[in-house]
Structures are given as C-alpha cells and as structure tokens.
Amino acid sequence: MGADGFVRRHRMTSETAGGDAGVAGASAGAEVRWLGGRIWGVSESLVGSLSPRIGGETDIQTVQFSGGPLEVADTSEPDYEGLPQGASTSTHMFAGAVAGIMEHCLMFPIDCVKTRMQSLQPEPAARYRNVMDALRRIVTTEGVWRPLRGLNATAVGAGPAHALYFACYEKLKKSLSDIIHPGANSHLANGAAGCVATLLHDAAMNPSEVVKQRLQMYKSPYGGVIDCVRAVWRTEGAAAFYRSYTTQLSMNVPFQALHFMTYEYLQELLNPHRQYKPSSHVVSGALAGAIAAAATTPLDVCKTLLNTQESLVGVPAAGQAGGRAVHGHITGLAHAFRTVYRLGGLPGFFKGVQARVIYQMPSTAISWSVYEFFKYVITKHQLDKKRAQQREGDK
Template sequence: MSLLSHVKYEHLVAGISGGVTSTVILHPLDVIKIRFAVNDGRLHKTPKYNGIINAFTTILHKEGVKGLYRGLTPNVWGAGSSWGLYFLFYNAIKTHMQKGDTDIQLPASTHLLAASEAGLMTLLITNPLWVVKTRLCLQFDTSTQAYNGMMDALVKIYKTDGVKGYYKGFIPGVFGVSHGAVQFMVYEEMKKYYSHYYNQPLSAKLGTIEYLTFAAISKLIAVSVTYPYQVVRARLQNQHYQYQGVLDCVKQTWRYEGWRGFYKGLGTNLIRVTPATMITFLTYENVSHLLLTYKSSQLIT
C-alpha cells in the first residue's frame, strides 16, 4: 500500500485540537521564554527580568494582559497546524512502516526516523508562522510597534526580506527536528513497553495517567537534549538584532555568555512545555481514539 493510503484526517483534527488547547492556556509563558532567550545582555532596549514571576508582573504592569498574549494568533495557527500536520505525517509514515498493521512493534530507531521525516515536512510548511510569532512576542515597546497583528507582520516581512524572511531560523529549526524525534521515540517506546508488560495490543487505548506520564517524561528528556537550538532560532528571528547566520549567532552567544547563554529561558520553557505537551498528547489521544472509533462503527453499519 502507498503512503497516501495511510493518511487519516482524524490524526490531523486531533493534533490541531491538542495544539490549540495547550497554546491558549499557556501562551503567556511562551512570551516570557522568548524574551529570556533573546536577552544577551548587549541590547539596552531589550527588557530584563529577574525571574519568571518578575517577568510576568512587569509585562502585566507595563503592557497589560495584551502584552502576555502578544503573538497568540500566529502561535495558535503555528501550534495547531504543527501538531496537526506532525501527527498526520507521523502516523501515516509509521503505519506505512508497519505495513498497515498498527499493532506491529517497531524498533526505537524506526520511530526516530518516522518522527524526523514528519518533523521536516511540518517545518517546511509552518516556519513562517514561527517567525511571525517570535517577532510579535518581542514587541515590548508599545510606542513603536512594527506590526499590527499576524497578517500585517506576514506582509511587512515579505516586503522587507522577501520569502527568505519567512525562513529565518530554519536551519536551527532543522536541527530542532531532533527534538520532536527524540520526544516521539521516547513516548512510543514507553507505550510499547507498557503494552508489552500488560500483554495488550499496541493500539489499545491507555488511561489518562499513562498518557500524561509518558508525555511529561518524553518532553523532559527531549528538552534537556535539544534546547540550545531554540535559543539560536529565537535570536535569528529577533527583529532587534542581526546575526550573519547560525554560526555567527553561536559564536557570539558563546563569546559573550558562555554555555549558559544556550540555556536561557530553559526554566520557563520547562514550566510551559511540560504541561503543554501533557495537555496536547492527552487531547490528541482521546480525540483521535474517539474519531477513529466513530469511523470504524460507521463502516461496520
């Protein structure tokens, strides 16, 4: 069977549902994480915060609730489409590798390969949305805002930098595909061993606690291994500072901040992405199971 025969819209819908739900709930932490990540101590107009709570209260005081939700629209579009496409591509590739039988157990390396391929395909489509989200999140000076929303940012970035402006940070994003690959590999391996231990089919629905636990552990491992690329990517997308590419960004970060510079915003990121992943995966697993079960019942009747 061809790869296209394994594409199921249920995974797209379920992935979008999970991504949008977690993004709306936790977006303020994403704003704070990005501002921490781009602060290299050299650009004076970049706000400086003394911890997560100070950042939250300062933004709320100076910019209001709106400041905590800057970049929400492209973030919702980006997260929804990214998770939807990722789950769509990943499940199609994985099922193709299983030759259509979702209960066939695959080795960890195969899960890693499937997740990497899905990540690259998703990144090509969604990178422009992440550029816009980053720039909107970094509009900390309310008197000199460059963009009036997502569409305005898309138009102005194109006028200024052309199509290549939409793909700033793309190269570290490619390296970042390893993040999703590691996460999905760990998640799938835990599900596999759990199903094997309890002697149940690999495709069987698990409980809420299992999904939440596996999602949290897989995300913690993936973040710990791959976080530096997110800092480099955010800095390349920052409209307030210019680097001559990925290597220049890495060299300058190391020169002025040392290894700690590559982990700025990590604490905020962990506080945000861990519950976000738990919400996303739990929503995805339940919505996809519901849709696929409904589809099967319709085919039977």
C-alpha cells in the first residue's frame, strides 16, 4: 500500500467527519477541523519529499560480457529487517510525529474520561461508574464535542514530543546495544534508551498536558486553549506549566522502561525476523502499554492532581495542625502523594486505573503500528527511488 493512497484516504475521512455541534461544541469542533487539515497536509507533502540516507541499500549486480554491460539485475528486495537501521533521523522524527498525533487524537475521548475519573473530590454530577458510563453522561449532559475539548493543545505538543522521542530512542537503542551486547538486541539498552527519550518527550509535552487536563475537568472555567494559557500564566506564573514535570518523569521513566523492554521482548517472540508485520506491532504495543500503565497508575494520579490543582481539594496550610483545609497550590510529588493518601487512602492511588489501561492499550498499539508503517513506507519509497535512478543511469 502506497503512502499517498494511505494519506488521501484518511484525509477524505477527516474532512467529511465534521459537523455543526452548536455553540457549546464549536471550540472542540474547530479543533478537530484544524487538526485534520494540518496532519494530512503535512503528511502528503513530507512523505514524498523526505530523503533519508539508507545505510543498507539493495544489492545491484551488473552482468557483464565481453561487449560491455548488458543489464542490471536487482538481486534483492528491500528487507524490512534492515530498513529501521538504515532510516535517517528525519524519517524517525516524521514517523514518530505522525504516530504521536494519531495516538493522542484518536484516544482523546478516553483520555478525557481518565482525567475526570482521577479527580479526588469530584462533584456529584461528575462521579462515574466506569468508562462507558462516563462517556455517555459527558456527551448527553455537556454536548457531543465536550470529550474533545483541548484536542488542539494535545496535537501541538504531541507532534514535536514524539518526533524527539522516537528519534532519540532509535539512535540510543542502537548505540547502547552495540556497547552492551554487540550484534544483538539488549533489553537493558532498550530500557535505558526509552528513559533518556522520555526526558525530551516530557519537556516538550508537559505544557500541553497542563492545558489539556485543565480543559478536560468538569466545569472547566476556561474558554479555550489560549484563555487557559493566559489565565495560568497570569495567576500561577510560567512555572505552573512545569509543576508536574518531575512527577511526569517519575512516572514516565519507569513507564517507558517497562513499555520498551516489554515491546522489544514481545517482538522477539512474535516477530523474530523483525519484518514489517502489523499484527505483531499491534499486539506487542497493546500488551506493553497495558502492563506499563497499570504499574504506574499511582504516579499518574499524582500528576493529574498537580496539573489540575483541583479547587475542591483542601490543602493544609504550612505548619497548621489538624489538617484544616485551606486553598493553595500542591507543589511537588511528595505533597501530591500525601494529599492523595489523605483524601482517598490507598485506593485513591488507583483511581481511573481501568480508564488508564483501556486508554493505553489501543494508544500504544496505534502508536507503534503507525510509527512502523510510516518508517517502512518512507524508507521503502526512497529505496525504490534510488533503484529506479540506478536503472536509468545504467541504460
């Protein structure tokens, strides 16, 4: 399947899926249309224009007789196992950016539910039994577009964040594997590469997470992304956009270590020759995401609390005995842990675990399958182009 056909088909879908949602849903509807026009417009132009340098090009032999070269025979098809190592950094970045945007945007309604379900003291109207109950009630009481509010903030952050994330991971994975276990795949190298890549990913994504989660909360006071950014900047300062950064890293570093190590291990079992095999990418990505998500839910609850700074959560004043609740800012991971335990006990650390696992399984499956697809398509496109040019030059 060609990349151009893939892009055109999805572009048609994104352009015909919109609708008039009324005044209440206008902001989210505009975000969807804004996003669709840009994702596929960029995809269509870049897939054909990127020119990665391929390390392991196809073998071409010249059959020569006494009269000179007669024909050029192509002795091998591009082997997917060799493509990822030969793909350029720009290919990894583009494939990663598309994968990240699609992953976050397709799963955004579930992410909205997860944020709501992690609220420590939700209002009665925002108490949900499960994921489907939450989605149904949000749509019926707040409008069909409400679960998509904040989507454009996520798209703006997800593109560059995942571009850096996958490019860094691919580079470090190979470099560290050559050091730790030359000539073979090293799980330690995969985990370490994932941890370092997370530092770059979270640095780019954290401000978008803050804005997105504040817009997702029940009765969010903000009119939109720009209004939220201005209000947070004015009332809490620029540091508010990175208040949860250390917590995000504390969660994502073990998450990504588990995620990458599990994914690569499952790939060895399901796809030992590392061919382009979509089913193995989907299954490996889903299982890796589920395991990592369940294990790191307590840290995700603390991150949500730091990002949203729920006004209903009473924060004891410094040095005040008896835990009398006053409004204030939750300032760090330790403070967030104490607040979660005080208000919810041990079960409070696993609020929203069902929504988190349900979100992460298809999310990581989408991310890996889209990433591997674009990496394969772009690199194969360039190999075919080089082979065609070689044939033309030898005629």
